[in-house]
Amino acid sequence: MLHPRVTNPRVWIAGAGVSGSFLALRLRKLGYSATIWHAPFSRYKAVESVPRKVALLLKEVAGSDCIPQIERAMLSEFYCFERSAFAECLLKKAIDAGVELKSAHDMPANWDLYCDVLIDATGRAAAWSGPVKRLGREIADLFEMPVDRRGMDRQIVATEAFWAYKVATSNQVTIGVISRHQKNTATAIQEAFRRFGINPAEARFVSRRFCSPQWALTPLAKHRLSVGDAAFAYYPLAGMGVNFALTTAMAAAAVLHTRWRCPAPCDIADEYYVELCEAARISHLTTLRGAREAASVSLVGLLVFSAKEVITGVQRGGFVVPEKAYLLADGSKVRWLGSVDLSQVRDLAHIPVSRAHLVEKLTKTLPERTNVQVLIEWCIQHKLLTSGS
Ligand SMILES: Cc1cc2nc3c(=O)[nH]c(=O)nc-3n(C[C@H](O)[C@H](O)[C@H](O)COP(=O)(O)OP(=O)(O)OC[C@H]3O[C@@H](n4cnc5c(N)ncnc54)[C@H](O)[C@@H]3O)c2cc1C
Numbered sequence: 001m002l003h004p005r006v007t008n009p010r011v012w013i014a015g016a017g018v019s020g021s022f023l024a025l026r027l028r029k030l031g032y033s034a035t036i037w038h039a040p041f042s043r044y045k046a047v048e049s050v051p052r053k054v055a056l057l058l059k060e061v062a063g064s065d066c067i068p069q070i071e072r073a074m075l076s077e078f079y080c081f082e083r084s085a086f087a088e089c090l091l092k093k094a095i096d097a098g099v100e101l102k103s104a105h106d107m108p109a110n111w112d113l114y115c116d117v118l119i120d121a122t123g124r125a126a127a128w129s130g131p132v133k134r135l136g137r138e139i140a141d142l143f144e145m146p147v148d149r150r151g152m153d154r155q156i157v158a159t160e161a162f163w164a165y166k167v168a169t170s171n172q173v174t175i176g177v178i179s180r181h182q183k184n185t186a187t188a189i190q191e192a193f194r195r196f197g198i199n200p201a202e203a204r205f206v207s208r209r210f211c212s213p214q215w216a217l218t219p220l221a222k223h224r225l226s227v228g229d230a231a232f233a234y235y236p237l238a239g240m241g242v243n244f245a246l247t248t249a250m251a252a253a254a255v256l257h258t259r260w261r262c263p264a265p266c267d268i269a270d271e272y273y274v275e276l277c278e279a280a281r282i283s284h285l286t287t288l289r290g291a292r293e294a295a296s297v298s299l300v301g302l303l304v305f306s307a308k309e310v311i312t313g314v315q316r317g318g319f320v321v322p323e324k325a326y327l328l329a330d331g332s333k334v335r336w337l338g339s340v341d342l343s344q345v346r347d348l349a350h351i352p353v354s355r356a357h358l359v360e361k362l363t364k365t366l367p368e369r370t371n372v373q374v375l376i377e378w379c380i381q382h383k384l385l386t387s388g389s
Pocket of ligand 1: 016018037042048049233245
């Protein structure tokens, strides 16, 4: 798909959650203007948590003054924040940076007559991203309660019938109860409170949310891009939703920048975006299904890197440029797993090697914090590493 260079593109963003405001900020940094269509009063308050690397990405784009909204959970690598205050902070930053804010009630239905691209950042509503596919119909009941002396540590309890989490900032505690069978929600909630040692009279119901994984079948079209939950919504156990919202916002800005400013044909940018969404979905659904594939590969046998090398798009300095990557069994492509360059795994296992040898070599090569066993499991699950004997 070729996109002619556009000098003053009109970007409309539907949704003022994390992904919408973050994308608007990123576009301003790249020199574009944008309008956010905001549905007021639809936010709910709840504490969520993100891994440390997400706080760093935020600092890069939004500046460090959004960080006070995020508090580091005690004794952990997670940062906790109240989601509506955090989204509000990002929206304010976007407005201060010159982004226009309008009420979603006034948005014309025939948006394509007025803008060059519409960003669907409406979360799980995925209002412009249909058709959407869902895996399951699990529901989360969210409660808030006053801060207790037990602190800000994250806790999870699980049974056959439900799992529940408790997460807190210094001034708010959220309890989420995810029931596997909707008939038993009342019993699940009671039991979750009992296990956390919470008096139900202290807790106040906040909201009921769908939480099974869901994804847009086409996260990118010629005049529409879906970001965050509208593109792919994670199951909350992963704690990856905000990370994905920010990652897709950055990527969507790079795709548009490449479409509009890159002199060469830029199909690779569009392909890159679709693959980014697919890779996240496949990786998450594979993790949820468990490591069945991994179990079938012997722990003591030889492993060989057998994925095919291909050329794909990657983000560099706000643009999407071609770079080598590895083809997964389902046709999607991957080069980086977090901060790990998979070509390093390929270099060490291009001929069959024992798992023990590979672990030893990777431990020496990769940064100290890398969990090499998890990396190898992931490569086996995704068939980058296969049995070499
Ligand atoms: C129970 C639960 C717990 C979670 N816990 C975590 C966690 O601990 N860590 C984590 O990283 N993620 C967590 N998530 C996921 C995380 O909340 C989302 O991934 C993240 O908020 C997605 O951001 P978003 O901007 O894409 O969507 P949202 O934050 O949902 O924002 C979408 C915005 O669009 C607006 N909107 C909707 N329809 C329209 C419309 N028609 N027009 C205009 N605006 C519209 C909405 O009002 C909202 O403001 C959790 C999710 C659930 C359900």
